Amino acid sequence: MIYVNNNRYFPPEALAKELANRKLSQRLQTVGYSHEKRPILSLDLGSGPLKVLAWSQMHGNETTTTKALLDVIDYLKTTHEGATLQKALHLKLIFQLNPDGSARYTRINANEVDLNRDAKAQSQPEMKVLMEVYNTFNPDLCLNLHGQRTIFAAGNTKLPASLSFLAPAADPERTITPARRVAMQLIARISGQHTTSNVWGIGRYDDSFNINCTGDYFTAQGTPTILFEAGHYPNDYMRKETRKLVTKSIIDCLKSFSAGDYNNNTTEDYFAIPANSNHLRDIEISNVTIVNNKEITKSTFFVQYKEVLDNNEIIFTPEFDGSDCKLSGLKKIQMPEEQEKYPINRNDFADVIMDSLKKFIQL
Ligand SMILES: [Zn+2]
Structure with a gap:
């Protein structure tokens, strides 16, 4: 890997440096600007028919998944399997949807709004950017990349939920719509590819419906959307191990989505993942x-x-x-x-x- 950083802080300057190191300028573009006029960057990779939209650091202090996206880029660009995936998929990666919050290390944006509660209102410039990309790109799958605090356990255990996933609901009844089913099957597939142990686990997030949340909103539009949460791995406050787990999860997700083998998983497999507990x-x-x-x-x-x-x-x-x-x-x-x-x-x-x-x- 090219990238080395021992710090949880990952501001726009650090991202710019990492992207410059990778010489990605050809398909790297500014898709819009934040409240404080910082550029919001997006990278296109691959030329396949299946379109995947991913965004990270919509909460500026959740930096692990941005770093994992960089590792995913390296994988796609340097491995034979990555080259195959690029023929099957067209990826659009938005880094740091909230660059002002990323600069300040805050969850909220410069207007003090939680962007993940602004999907319906679309009051913030950053959310308008995401919606415009979503509407013009018209993805087949969305990856909503986040990070969670150390308080979450995988079920009623003492195991930290180093990873958590959610297939967000599309309505208050939490109906398993076709889009939601795909997200559930993919999550079941991704989780099954990990070997958890007696020190870490995988959790399933609460699926109460909230149309203001991005994942719920996109699922309601009929697009399968997966919420990824990078959590705590024992003694890993810099989240280096978590970063590896997230990278593997994203790659496994892309592989399964392109191969279609997630269809072998059921919604029961999804519900078998223990619910998150914040104790x-x-x-x-x-x-x-x-x-x-x-x-x-x-x-x-x-x-x-x-x-x-x-x-x-x-x-x-x-x-x-x-x-x-x-x-x-x-x-x-x-x-x-x-x-x-x-x-x-x-x-x-x-x-x-x-x-x-x-x-x-x-x-
Ligand atoms: Zn978040």
């Missing part, structure tokens, strides 16, 4: 001595990292996130015994509790 937290601290309404007792605390952009790097800042017994920590730490003499007041503000925790353990 994971970054750190679990057990044996914490607390004082709660004058009573001294023991508790388990949870800490969640907040991602903060600082001088072109993402700093993972620990924040106290409660003591709900239904939660489970990805990393488990035991509070040292000496803390018993200094009970933490459970009713203090979160930042005060955090300071108390930091006196005894390194976070």
